[in-house]
Amino acid sequence: MSKKLSVDYIVVDVTSAYNALIGQTTLNRFPAVVSTPHLCMKFSTMEGIATIKGDQKLACKCYNESLKFKRQPAEQKGDPATWSLYVGGSSNKSGNRAGVILESNQGTRIELSLRFEFPTSNNQVEYEALLAGLKLAKEVGAERLMVFSDLQVITSQINSTYQPKDPIIKKYLDEAREQLTHFAEGEVRHIAQDPMPELMPSPN
Structure with a gap:
């Protein structure tokens, strides 16, 4: 078969x-x-x-x-690379889609396009993209990580300035915070514009 x-x-x-x-x-x-x-x-x-x-x-x-x-000792390998993780997503009638860009200051760049086949909200899509990006960053051995998201409610939740009431979003938040503990240095920032509309897969 x-x-x-x-x-x-x-x-x-x-x-x-x-x-x-x-x-x-x-x-x-x-x-x-x-x-x-x-x-x-x-x-x-x-x-x-x-x-x-x-x-x-x-x-x-x-x-x-x-x-x-x-891993080589720090004195042999020099300073670890700084990685930037950009996440963005949308949930509407045309579908639930997201994009992930992970790049280092040493020239490495990885792009992911995600499409979800289950009903979800904008916040959930953004968290799914974030978790996928964090796991990818951990897999490549990133130690210093800067995370950028265009959804301010997500960055505020992670930075503890806004607490979610939705139990599903609370689970996403707890998982994201746990994933961030795997990095020696990690920071989450809000950016005004969707960083990767070209990575959003077509709903068809």
């Missing part, structure tokens, strides 16, 4: 235990159900349910190998 699906990947030169990451949008297109502890994915085909199983021993070996890559 098989099923073909065209997927665009972003290639990043970083030390990681993963060869590839498949996002929720792609999994929804199969549709697929994933169990990380069992290294197993199931999805429907014309012939029935197909199952893909990973090799537990090989996965452990790859993970252990990735841990061997030690």
Whole structure:
């Protein structure tokens, strides 16, 4: 049993235990159900349910190998790069879309376009983009991070000047604050304009 699906990947030169990451949008297109502890994915085909199983021993070996890559001491590698994370999103009748730009002062630039297949608000879309960007920044090993968002209510919430009443938004806020603790230096700022309208995927 098989099923073909065209997927665009972003290639990043970083030390990681993963060869590839498949996002929720792609999994929804199969549709697929994933169990990380069992290294197993199931999805429907014309012939029935197909199952893909990973090799537990090989996965452990790859993970252990990735841990061997030690970071150089600070006196050898110099100052760590400063990364800027730009997030923006919108939720309307044409769809729920967002964009993420992560770039360093050393010339690295990563762009992500996100589309959500579930009902959501502007605040939720912005938080989804923010969380995706923070996880990406953590994956590339960023230590200094500046986050920029055009939605002032989000930046105010993260900077503790405005507390949300919506329990769903409160969960997003708690997760974003937890993710920010992974960086040695992290700051969230508001910008007046959407930083990436060209990255917003088409609703079609």
